[in-house]
Amino acid sequence: MSQPLLEVEDLQVRLRTPRGTAAVVNGLSYSVGEGETVAVVGESGSGKSVSVLALLGLLPEGVATVTGRALLRGEDLLTMPPERLRRVRGRGVGMVFQDPMTSLNPVLTIGRQLVEGIRAHGEVSKADARRRAAELLGEVGLPDPQGALDRYPHELSGGMRQRVVIAIALGNSPSLLIADEATTALDVTVQAQIIDLVERLQADHGTGVVWITHDLGVVAGIADRVLVVYGGRCVEDGTVDDVLERPAHPYTRGLLGALPDLTQPAVDGAPPDLATVPGTPPAPTDLPPGCVFWPRCPVRADPRCETEQPPLAVVGQGRSGHVGPSGLPHRAATWCTETGSPEEGRS
Ligand SMILES: Nc1ncnc2c1ncn2[C@@H]1O[C@H](COP(=O)(O)OP(=O)(O)OP(=O)(O)O)[C@@H](O)[C@H]1O
Ligand code: SF4
Ligand SMILES: [Mg+2]
Structure with a gap:
């Protein structure tokens, strides 16, 4: 297998808070292949946003x-000099x-922010960049893209601003796109349009995508692999089919609305949103010993x-076909799943 685009290994994040040290991310490992x-x-509160902000030095x-x-193409984002990391953020990585x-910069017009992003990536004239900017705004479903170029962020609605941010993130054809609840606030038609756009970008440029969402419809529509995070740990990962159709971990089954009957498959087609799991997640300042999900x-x-x-x-x-594009098998934190073999993960 060729080197993954992004390889996260044993990511840990501690935050100093007035209530003590919060263990927000606790040994997260995953990889993203090109076009995956x-x-x-x-x-x-499970640490999804903090985990990606940490990668980009934005905490x-x-x-x-x-x-x-x-490792982004083999180069460690966590030890990179700040100047280099800023450049990587500006060019190689798109973030929503x-x-x-x-x-968004509140004192610059939408057009200026888009044009700067597009021109940062290569030799593009101002006029061409402005044309491309209007095109991108059209592609993310913004009405009157030409007029929007001369408006300031505060003149747009929240959903419009979100689409502008997506257009900026996609504008310089990043090799990695990190999208945190990027389409959650948008209606389904616009959401589908944006997912199409991301998929085109992936087909054209091999962009790898980390897509944080609580919307299982979006997961089913866009993901190759799924990482289920609880208490800042991965409790299960696998191909989208494995995780949505054959969830192994009790927490994943809970999110898919399949508890308490763990003998049945979780879903007949993904539900639109994560289900509510009884109880509340632990505070990161007070994680339980042992399995973080046991309470x-x-x-x-x-x-x-x-x-x-x-x-x-x-x-x-x-089972056939349970190895995803990254070559990783379906894994779950386990001595709790019927099909799992607890001894395998313990070395
Ligand atoms: N700057 C900060 N200082 C202290 N604690 C923080 C900070 N940012 C986040 N946290 C805490 O870290 C934990 C994880 O937060 P995070 O924003 O990553 O959650 P999330 O999984 O993205 O949740 P959501 O789905 O609501 O966006 C939470 O308990 C949050 O209160
Ligand atoms: S380790 Fe135990 S408490 Fe944790 S998910 Fe498995 S069965 Fe439940
Ligand atoms: Mg978040």
């Missing part, structure tokens, strides 16, 4: 401690944050649940 889309799902200085490795206003787990039975962190193990051995 990895969806990251999990409840609110507040003096508050966050980040360890691990995050949960709050569009954090990405809410309806199938906890093993005494190790309360004392040991379950390792990730391959599940569903022998």
Whole structure:
């Protein structure tokens, strides 16, 4: 297998808070191949946004401690000199944050922000960049793209601003796109249009995508692989079919609305949104010992649940087609799943 575009290994993030140190991301590892889309799902507060902000050096200085490795084409984003990281953020990586206003400069017109992004990427005249900017705004479904170029962010609605941020992120054909709830606030038609646009970008430029969302319809529509995160840990990852149709971990089954009957497949076609799992996630300042999910787990039975962190193990051995584009098998934190082999992950 060729080197993945992005390889995240044992990412850990600690944040200093008034209530003590918050262990927000706890050993997250995943990879994204060229042209591959990895969806990251999990409840609110599970560390999804913090994990991607950490990759890009965008967490507040003096508050966050980040360890691990995050190799973008073999180069570690976490140890890169700040100037180089700024350049990578400007050119190689497109980002759409949960709050569009954090990405837009309020004192510059939409057109200027788009044109600057497009021209940063290569030799493009101002006039061509402006034409391309209007085209991009049309492609993300903004009405009157030409007129929008001369408007300021505050003159647009929240959904329009989100589309502008998406247009800016896609404008310089990034090799990696990180989208955090990028289409959540948009109506389904616009959402579908944007997903089409991302897929075209992937086909044309081999862009790898990390797509954070709680919308399982979007996951089913866009993802090759799915990473399920709980308490800042991956509890399951696999191809979109494996995770949505044959979820192995009790938490994933809960999110898919399949609890408490764990003997049945979770879904007949993905539900539109994550289900509510009874109970609440742990505070990152007060993670339970052992399996982070045990206080809410309806199938906890093993005494190790309360004392040991379950390792990730391959599940569903022998099934055909369960290896995704990155070459990774379907894995789940396990001594809890019927099909899993707990000993496999423990070395
Ligand atoms: N700057 C910060 N300082 C202190 N704690 C923070 C900071 N940013 C996030 N957190 C905490 O880190 C945890 C994870 O937050 P994060 O924003 O990554 O969650 P999320 O999975 O993206 O949730 P959502 O689905 O609501 O966007 C939360 O408990 C949050 O309160
Ligand atoms: S390790 Fe135990 S508590 Fe955790 S998910 Fe598995 S069965 Fe549940
Ligand atoms: Mg978030």
